[in-house]
Amino acid sequence: METRVVDHPLAAALLTKMRDERSDNATFRSALRRLTEMLIYEATRDASIEEFHVTTPVAVTKGARLARPPLLVPVLRAGLGMIEPASALIPQSHVGFVGVARDEQTHQPVPYMESLPADLSEVPVYVLDPMLATGGSMVHTIDLLVARGATDVTAVCVVAAPEGVAALERSGHPVRLITATVDEGLNERAFIVPGLGDAGDRQFGPR
Numbered sequence: 001m002e003t004r005v006v007d008h009p010l011a012a013a014l015l016t017k018m019r020d021e022r023s024d025n026a027t028f029r030s031a032l033r034r035l036t037e038m039l040i041y042e043a044t045r046d047a048s049i050e051e052f053h054v055t056t057p058v059a060v061t062k063g064a065r066l067a068r069p070p071l072l073v074p075v076l077r078a079g080l081g082m083i084e085p086a087s088a089l090i091p092q093s094h095v096g097f098v099g100v101a102r103d104e105q106t107h108q109p110v111p112y113m114e115s116l117p118a119d120l121s122e123v124p125v126y127v128l129d130p131m132l133a134t135g136g137s138m139v140h141t142i143d144l145l146v147a148r149g150a151t152d153v154t155a156v157c158v159v160a161a162p163e164g165v166a167a168l169e170r171s172g173h174p175v176r177l178i179t180a181t182v183d184e185g186l187n188e189r190a191f192i193v194p195g196l197g198d199a200g201d202r203q204f205g206p207r
């Protein structure tokens, strides 16, 4: 599985803002929005394009657009904060939704919602979730996508744990990972260390 870490000074500064426990909800959401733009920029670097003619005020020249409009899939709740910047960068994208909440005792994903197109066989899919911890929530989401025929899936995360990267690899699914960092690992509560805490709570408050 390909894992690409977006290693850029501006991304590192935004990640630091998100990690800082003093950042309030609004500051956290704002940094996530801007960092998501960078992650999506990298995630779409190899996307196929189609060329067409465009007329400038001076001449006709070659233009380009994405050959296949993608589906963006935020994993609720925390992925919601990544939707607006991702869809602003890819205005022709569609959006599907998956809701999963981790059980705090077992750390297993508990699905509560899905709203996805039936056929994803020709569709590049970008799954948006800031946190890849045990990987359970992401693997569940990709299970749903693969069951609908998806073969081109990119997980777009802010912080990944090595355990989550290994879980994605073990899943055998056709997925690649774009992340701003791969952190040290998980603690006894399956939180990422050093991480940034609970990405859902830090955007929206406790549930």
Ligand SMILES: O=P(O)(O)OC[C@H]1O[C@H](OP(=O)(O)OP(=O)(O)O)[C@H](O)[C@@H]1O
Residues within 6 Å of the ligand: 075, 076, 077, 078, 079, 100, 101, 102, 103, 107, 109, 129, 130, 131, 132, 133, 134, 135, 136, 137, 138, 164, 190, 198, 199, 200, 201, 207
């Ligand atoms: O890799 P995992 O061990 O499955 O953990 C990662 C999941 O945990 C967080 O969601 P959470 O369950 O806290 O729900 P929330 O977004 O509603 O806060 C996060 O946004 C991921 O979806």
Ligand SMILES: O=c1cc[nH]c(=O)[nH]1
Residues within 6 Å of the ligand: 078, 131, 133, 190, 191, 192, 193, 195, 196, 197, 198, 199, 200
């Ligand atoms: O560190 C973690 C782990 C799971 N979910 C989060 O939001 N943060």
Ligand SMILES: [Mg+2]
Residues within 6 Å of the ligand: 078, 198, 199, 200, 201
């Ligand atoms: Mg949470």
